[in-house]
Amino acid sequence: MFDDTIIAISTPFEFGGIGIVRLSGKNSLRIAKTLFKPKKGSIQPRYVLLGTLFNPGKKEPFEEAFLTYFPSPNSYTKEDVVEISCHGSPVILEEIVRLGIKQGARHAQPGEFTLRAYINGRIDIIQAEAINDLIRASSLKQAKISYKQMSGSLSKKIKTLRDRLIDTLSKIEARLEFPDENLNLPQKTIADSLEKAIETAEQLIKSYDLGKSLSEGLKIAIVGRTNVGKSTLFNTLLEKKRAIVTPYPGTTRDYLSEKIKIKDSTFTLLDMAGHGIPQHPVEKEGIKKSEELARQADGILLLLDSSRPETGDDRFLLKKYGKNRTILIFNKIDLSEKMDVENILSSFPDRTSVKISALKKKNIHDLKETIYSEFVKTKETGDEVILHLRQKLLLEDILDALKSGRESFYKGFPEEIYAEEVRKSIPLISQLTGEIRSDDIIENIFSRFCIGK
Numbered sequence: 001m002f003d004d005t006i007i008a009i010s011t012p013f014e015f016g017g018i019g020i021v022r023l024s025g026k027n028s029l030r031i032a033k034t035l036f037k038p039k040k041g042s043i044q045p046r047y048v049l050l051g052t053l054f055n056p057g058k059k060e061p062f063e064e065a066f067l068t069y070f071p072s073p074n075s076y077t078k079e080d081v082v083e084i085s086c087h088g089s090p091v092i093l094e095e096i097v098r099l100g101i102k103q104g105a106r107h108a109q110p111g112e113f114t115l116r117a118y119i120n121g122r123i124d125i126i127q128a129e130a131i132n133d134l135i136r137a138s139s140l141k142q143a144k145i146s147y148k149q150m151s152g153s154l155s156k157k158i159k160t161l162r163d164r165l166i167d168t169l170s171k172i173e174a175r176l177e178f179p180d181e182n183l184n185l186p187q188k189t190i191a192d193s194l195e196k197a198i199e200t201a202e203q204l205i206k207s208y209d210l211g212k213s214l215s216e217g218l219k220i221a222i223v224g225r226t227n228v229g230k231s232t233l234f235n236t237l238l239e240k241k242r243a244i245v246t247p248y249p250g251t252t253r254d255y256l257s258e259k260i261k262i263k264d265s266t267f268t269l270l271d272m273a274g275h276g277i278p279q280h281p282v283e284k285e286g287i288k289k290s291e292e293l294a295r296q297a298d299g300i301l302l303l304l305d306s307s308r309p310e311t312g313d314d315r316f317l318l319k320k321y322g323k324n325r326t327i328l329i330f331n332k333i334d335l336s337e338k339m340d341v342e343n344i345l346s347s348f349p350d351r352t353s354v355k356i357s358a359l360k361k362k363n364i365h366d367l368k369e370t371i372y373s374e375f376v377k378t379k380e381t382g383d384e385v386i387l388h389l390r391q392k393l394l395l396e397d398i399l400d401a402l403k404s405g406r407e408s409f410y411k412g413f414p415e416e417i418y419a420e421e422v423r424k425s426i427p428l429i430s431q432l433t434g435e436i437r438s439d440d441i442i443e444n445i446f447s448r449f450c451i452g453k
């Protein structure tokens with residue numbers, strides 16, 4: 001499919017024990033042979049061979065190396081691939097690439113080897129995304145998820161979903177086309193097929209919260225009126241004095257953002273201006289910004305000072321944020337309790353709450369556990385976890401199509417109508433797996449790869 005042969009350093013461009021240069025394309029072996037002389041024997045497919053590297057035309061070797069030849073189609077890209085491994089010296093590695101280019105290869109773009117694997121049909125786009133995720137994983141859990149997806153588990157699930165829908169649709173079509181033939185397609189079969197597909201899509205969409213927390217980190221905003229101890233809690237959770245803390249209300253004006261890790265998940269924690277009557281235009285701006293950030297956050301820690309009676313600002317914030325995705329935190333329990341905590345809790349019976357002292361670092365472990373269990377939705381997640389917004393957005397469109405199909409089905413609309421709605425999901429599924437190619441998506445996905453992968 002591709003005419004040219006590409007070359008790149010596949011290991012990090014740093015000093016290292018070993019470095020690898022990779023070639024892919026129909027001239028890989030010819031080019032490699034101009035630089036490499038075996039010490040003994042000859043190049044055999046998939047066997048590692050020791051030799052020396054030469055600048056063609058010169059007698060003097062400049063490095064000892066191993067060469068491995070993977071003939072098409074049994075290679076990473078499905079093309080002829082040659083790997084030359086030598087010492088991890090940037091100078092040597094660059095020289096191999098330079099000589100390879102002189103012999104007719106072209107320098108590879110980021111992700112171009114994987115792009116070829118995709119275009120040549122060895123992997124789909126979900127697997128390509130998973131390869132990059134695996135390389136960039138920040139935890140072993142994320143790496144394991146990516147490994148599974150790279151091996152095709154998620155793709156298989158999505159293809160099964162599509163095949164089942166196509167099967168049902170074609171049966172409906174057959175019945176429409178040959179109404180006299182009395183084709184056996186019970187209503188229950190159609191309902192089951194739709195319900196199953198909807199369930200799969202919903203489960204995958206739900207898993208994105210966990211995926212996001214594993215890959216990017218969920219955004220958690222610390223909200224509360226001024227002086228309740230937000231910055232103190234921020235510092236305690238970070239285990240460093242990052243934010244300024246003073247006894248004066250209105251200390252924090254702009255917002256601060258830092259990453260913390262709880263178990264296998266990363267969170268982006270936000271400390272910001274407290275809610276209160278602004279004394280200064282800067283404070284006013286700060287409060288406005290806080291509201292915006294809280295709105296965008298995946299979770300909220302609503303902090304209350306239990307050593308003081310509840311104020312109007314506390315009530316305002318409880319009303320605004322006390323509904324969902326919020327943990328109620330009663331701070332300053334090292335002081336005597338002046339707040340009617342029980343009364344507040346009875347007004348928000350389904351909110352999780354924790355009592356802490358941010359200053360004395362009391363119950364911080366419990367708070368971390370609560371943050372994890374409230375915001376990382378491990379329980380609702382099936383065996384597959386999606387890690388990309390691209391995938392989630394497409395799944396949401398697929399779900400919309402299936403749900404309107406289901407609605408029309410249950411309302412007893414004619415078959416043409418609901419079949420048409422369900423059919424809309426098919427090209428979306430093909431976009432998800434990359435069977436329908438889009439230049440924008442290809443550009444977006446592969447530009448995030450390293451060169452040499």
Ligand SMILES: Nc1nc2c(ncn2[C@@H]2O[C@H](COP(=O)(O)OP(=O)(O)OP(=O)(O)O)[C@@H](O)[C@H]2O)c(=O)[nH]1
Pocket residue numbers: 224225226227228229230231232233244245246247248249250251252253272273274275331332333334335356357358359360
């Ligand atoms: N006793 C006690 N004092 C605390 C605790 N947490 C915070 N404080 C004190 O409360 C005061 C305000 O703390 P900050 O962390 O600056 O509060 P804040 O909510 O960030 O305040 P603003 O930025 O002004 O909105 C400081 O004097 C802290 O030492 C606590 O758990 N116990």
Ligand SMILES: [Mg+2]
Pocket residue numbers: 230231232243244245251252272
């Ligand atoms: Mg503060």
